Amino acid sequence: MQTFRLVIACPDGVGIVAKVSNFLATYNGWITEASHHSDTESGWFFMRHEIRADSLPFDLAGFSQAFAPIAREFSMQWRITDSAQRKRVVLMASRESHCLADLLHRWHSGELDCEIPCVISNHDTLRSMVEWHGIPFFHVPVDPANKQPAFDEVSRLIDLHQADTVVLARYMQILPPDLCARYAHQVINIHHSFLPSFVGAKPYHQASLRGVKLIGATCHYVTEELDAGPIIEQDVERVSHRDNVEDMVRLGKDVEKMVLSRGLRYHLQERVMVHGNKTVIFD
Amino acid sequence: MQTFRLVIACPDGVGIVAKVSNFLATYNGWITEASHHSDTESGWFFMRHEIRADSLPFDLAGFSQAFAPIAREFSMQWRITDSAQRKRVVLMASRESHCLADLLHRWHSGELDCEIPCVISNHDTLRSMVEWHGIPFFHVPVDPANKQPAFDEVSRLIDLHQADTVVLARYMQILPPDLCARYAHQVINIHHSFLPSFVGAKPYHQASLRGVKLIGATCHYVTEELDAGPIIEQDVERVSHRDNVEDMVRLGKDVEKMVLSRGLRYHLQERVMVHGNKTVIFD
Amino acid sequence: MQTFRLVIACPDGVGIVAKVSNFLATYNGWITEASHHSDTESGWFFMRHEIRADSLPFDLAGFSQAFAPIAREFSMQWRITDSAQRKRVVLMASRESHCLADLLHRWHSGELDCEIPCVISNHDTLRSMVEWHGIPFFHVPVDPANKQPAFDEVSRLIDLHQADTVVLARYMQILPPDLCARYAHQVINIHHSFLPSFVGAKPYHQASLRGVKLIGATCHYVTEELDAGPIIEQDVERVSHRDNVEDMVRLGKDVEKMVLSRGLRYHLQERVMVHGNKTVIFD
């Protein structure tokens, strides 16, 4: 079923919901899902509606034009998207296959509603797996002594494929700040720890050294500061003294896969609203 | 903060949210929380608003009068309640103290927003604990050969204390059908299994015999059919071959406490809407 | 690291551990993992040792010969296996790909230590996915009016490929009793409910009708009675009124994958001991 997704953030006040729901009712919009959140600390209001496209007399442009006055009245940050216009998601990976294979399978079996125009990797290891899915694979090696050319090529490929989302499916390279800035809230990373614990390299080794009893994974938007962007989703798995670092790596893979796929799903369905360094997730 | 809670269920259709939110906006109602659910299978719509009482020009009666025409227009089942009018919850227990002690502590520390006019038990075991909290305790023994006099006395006590909710905190007696019917969706039970598994007596023994790897608990409204009423909340805990029945009983207690207190909290805050034999929980 | 796995069940008594550990110490066996369980209800004792193969002066046959007198003395049910002799696991699937894809990926990336001599399916849907992994795929359609020829062919293929384990990765057909009996404790099924709830067909529909707040999956050995065999592993996922049957199916897939792969891993590493209709899992 084709739906429009109307996503709004604005300073809280009386009458916002009334204005928006009146607008939708005036045009006989059939709301299939409605979510609201008043954040008392910041004084902001967040709202998401999913509306049957066939119940409205507009296309997206028409909707935008009709809605603009209301948006102005309440100083809204807003977007309207069409579920039929699937997001274009470029996946980036390194040598580890678990997150990439998981996303590709979910996409292939129809569970992830998006286009995957290409996969980019700094290694050639996963080419065959990607190509079996009928997706172009680009091998862009990163020279540790001079990484910029590789990131230039990555940028070019992302632009070329008109990506609106980039997923770092255990890419293992830190993106340069300008790339992060250009794709703000569009680059999703999976970090293999329960952030803010164990930022940076080898988090499972750090976890093992500290003797924690749970390991975790964190899906977040990439910002300039390493592993510090807005968190979309997290989860954990129990470990014990019997689990050495290799066991943690193995157990952690399943958490990483689950957390990344859930986070990406929220993102694709316009369920994530970033405010400051935090997220509102209308799941 | 005093709030009014407006809870609505009605056949789904266009314009319901608009009508309700217009109504609230007209009177400058400050909505602190709004939840919606369209059930596509049944074609019903569910809505819950929490509105600052001091933002409205009504008391409850005034609100009801003003809102009644809208309710009629959409054939709504609805209720409006005032957070300042705390529910009156009669607790019933037997000899096991864990659920009762947990609820009493949550109430005593201000976490459970209700009155507890009395505790009724078929044993005298927990009197001192209850009375330390300043709550009257009634010992109503149940004669296995003739239970009706006891249940008549229980009914009388519930009525006398003007209870609007009864919680069976491991009461271990099956209430007679007429009592269940009189307090439909007002009697909350905790069953010590993950329903519909292990209905009836000694669920941990049943679980141990079947060799399950998780045990659970279920909080539900009591109906005439044993352990078959609408489920409010459930949770589970992992067990292994090392856990015999006694271990399961011990581990289960913590699940029972958590599940019952969460379920009761939802109920007290008017977050539970029963439809058929299922619940919508606006948590 | 190559290990021998010595797995023992016997009536409990004094001196069993001493006898076994003496035996191992006599031959300088380097124990990397040791697990014990005394079941007080049944009076049985369970033990599993993992011993570095290169520390022992035996091969498997030599070990068996030397250990046999001890086994007789304590009326042990026992087995000794060599981690270097990987189990041969035949996978069976239908049209749903999630469990099969998950197991194949774990195998392909080296996480599941076994051979997969072939995949058998009653549909041809997943052939390409299987063959990409370099594994033979056999399409054995099942005629609803006369299933026996298909099961004869399945039996033949299992025998031909010298399988010691069969995994029903959402095979969706009920195996005939003689096949279950021939491969007792060797056929692993994943049932998409938290057993014993929702035995049989369409468990997610049953779960939705009952209004449960958690859905689950159960990995168990197949026996003649449907969905009643010894449980190896279970897990659950939270659902709410927002999740219809399709959502439950989607969310359930992840639980099914996790539970099946964990259960199979236990089985492959000789961590599962069946006693009566229950399992001891030395994880």
Place this chain on the structure above:
Amino acid sequence: MQTFRLVIACPDGVGIVAKVSNFLATYNGWITEASHHSDTESGWFFMRHEIRADSLPFDLAGFSQAFAPIAREFSMQWRITDSAQRKRVVLMASRESHCLADLLHRWHSGELDCEIPCVISNHDTLRSMVEWHGIPFFHVPVDPANKQPAFDEVSRLIDLHQADTVVLARYMQILPPDLCARYAHQVINIHHSFLPSFVGAKPYHQASLRGVKLIGATCHYVTEELDAGPIIEQDVERVSHRDNVEDMVRLGKDVEKMVLSRGLRYHLQERVMVHGNKTVIFD
């Protein structure tokens, strides 16, 4: 059932289990529980036996004397304790009642097998609750300008009551280093975050600022460095944008209670072995 608990840590090697189990078998010791762990990283071996006291011809002193030569031979760090000699646990609390009430109820209902000779608090708030349980309550106010006199009094009370374990049930004061050193691995703290995230004060505020999707609690032995001691147990609870700091505090209380009571239970049953800054937990 009275048991002896034999707990051993030593450099790993061949023959340790044989020697110990021979020793036990020689004296007809009936082992009810046996746990082993070989830590390959450190090269250490850990072992715990629970033996029926009535099956042995020794008292504790006799056991120790007979076992000493074996302990010397393998350079063992070891202890033997008698389940009939219940540990003496001094509880320390501040104004928050949830952890203290939880532990007191578990103790009162027979779930926690220990003596509680007294409760010490820097506030008088919880006196009545403690005294209802028949336990002496000591109010030792802490002067922020000069804390030493208070800690001297705390030390005196701990010694006077012959405590072998001290539990900081949300005590909210940092113990001085000499007290930590004197009771190494005997002082158990509950920290209201998933360590190592959010060390120090106001962890729920820190968690809210960072926008995490799970909050947690950590039970650990107190060492000189704040919140850095060996972790005994951890757990988490899901939160969302709907949960402000007050909600996190409320939800966190249940995690704190569970984690502290589980950690203390492990400690009381001699299931915790500290090695370096990590723990082996034989649960």
